[in-house]
Amino acid sequence: MKLVKRPEIEGFLKSPPRDVIACLIYGKDRGQVIERGEALARQIVPDVKDPFNVSILTDTDIDNDAARLEDELTAQSLMGGRRLVRLKFFSEKAALDKQVAAALKAHAAGEFNREAFFLIEAGGLGGDSATRKLADADKAVASIACYEDETGDVVRMARETLAKNEVALTPDAMDIFAARLPRERGVARQEIERLCLFIGPGSKKTLDAKELQDFLGVEPEASLFDAALQAFGAKMGPAQAGLRRAFAEGETGVDAVRALNAHLIKLRLIQAQVAKGIDAKQATRAAGVFWKQEAEFLRQARAWSDFHIDPLSKEMIDTDKACKSTGMPDLLIAERLYMSIAGRAKRLGL
Template sequence: MILAKRPEIDRFLSRPDPDVRAAVIHGKDRSGVAERAALLCKAITPDLNDPFNVTLLTDTDIDADDGRLEDALTALSMIGGRRLVRVRLGGEKASTDKALAAALKLHAEGGFNPDAMFVIEAGALGRDSALRKAAEASKAAVGIACYEDETGDVARMTREALAAEKVSLSAEALDRFVGRLPRERGLMRQEIERLILYIGPGSGVQLGLDDLEAHLGVEPDASLQDAALQAFGGKPAPAQAGLRRALAEGESAVMAVRQAALHLGKLRRINILQSAGAGAKEAAKAAGVFWKQEAEMLRQARAWRLDDLDRVLESVNTADLATRTTGMPEALIAELLLLEIAARARRMGL
């Protein structure tokens, strides 16, 4: 079956129907897919690291061992409770799509352990995907497509996150902040968290428009903004110089990667708005583009299509994680990311 409306999706993720044995959550916004999948999985078993009741597989695992998925779906719980089999797909491969579709169909019919929950996280699955068709056709499975959040959903998410920390924005400030947010859910969450830290968690403060502008004004330094602008414009040397200047001025590599993500989000927003019929200047303004950068951003948006931006987003997310968790040289990670972006841009003619 298909779940499409937000209330029914939220209801299912928090309280999954025990008669449903499988769920396919897919979409271009991989952060949104991962977030929804995590909610569902935690509703099945609170401890996602439980080695007895949880099995996590990737498409590489399945391709390397044909029987591994079947073994996981057949296994019984050793300590009681519902088993969870979670599959994360990193790419699009027809053979894997068909194999998972066949396993899902059999599992939904009770062919494996009927008490196991089978959750699959995937990128955007087209209507010709066998996996998507299998999930949507079965009464014991659900298909959930993750689309870009609407402005109203983003505003609601922001209000709820702020309220949980006992802070808030005025109506004007909320409109301004939501308009500046990237539409990739993981990046969106990061910016909301940064705002909460700026206001002061638990302070009870409501931020007005002027105070919010002060916060937005201290977003990553102009050198980082320029580095991202140059990279997406296909100019590796100026991008590299801007990054090194920013790091010398005390900015962090983490913020450099985040600035690249924000720039990417603006290009995505311009693309989406223009495809919906908005004029170029109107789209740039709605995406939060500084007026002095409008001409260059629109030039870039004409070359960077959504598919290209989605591919770069994978690199941005990988770099963001690496700068915060691996202990590798942060500056080198950020520099390699900008050079990769600039190289892609040059191949597209920028």
């Protein structure tokens, strides 16, 4: 059962019918796939981390043990009620696709535990995918494709997130902000959340276009771009030299923090593009990386995982505020962050 229109997709994710016992969510926008999968999972079971009622599998699990998927779909809940079998399926192997399709077909026909909900989160399945074909056609299975967000989708997501944090943008500021956001949902959401932190959650403040520029900033000069590249690459000496050269050219600590953030956004965009299956070199070009720096950006993108990147967003905002408000020399505040990033990069093996 193919769901296409936004209202029917959102309605299903909020309240899945009991006669639908499986769902395929797929697409090259992995951030959107994961977000929708998480939303649906929360409607199936009270606790998505409950080890008794939730089973999370990967394509590697079923590749190593052909019977594992059917065993999980057959198992009964130890605590009673519904079970959730969640498959993270990002393999391109045709044999695995057929295996998943066979299990999905049998489950939709009622051959396994009908109280088990089968959720498949997959990559960009082609039109020849057996799993996708079955999900599109079977009434007991929902099929949801995830495409890159359009401008209107990004604006709606931004407004909803800002409203939850009790902050807002004026219409002009929203137009500017939306135009600067990437269309990959995971990266876009991170930037929206970073903006919320910048404004101040719960402050009920509305930023206008002029105030938004303090968040967006202007493009930093070449010396700052180079210093940020060196810092994320664990080259502490060159990063410090580039930073001080930029300061001598008249750049400020705030400019230096913005350069780090611009570099971080490029790394996230590269990671998002590669996760979609896009060629690494094409991913760097899509992120606006100068061709001579492609190899270094790819090296960094492989090393800096979300676990290490996520804390940096808040640190950058705190450093930006410190540069503007503490009365301490902003150049030293920014330099400390650069050196900290270079040290972390070294520990990552860069």
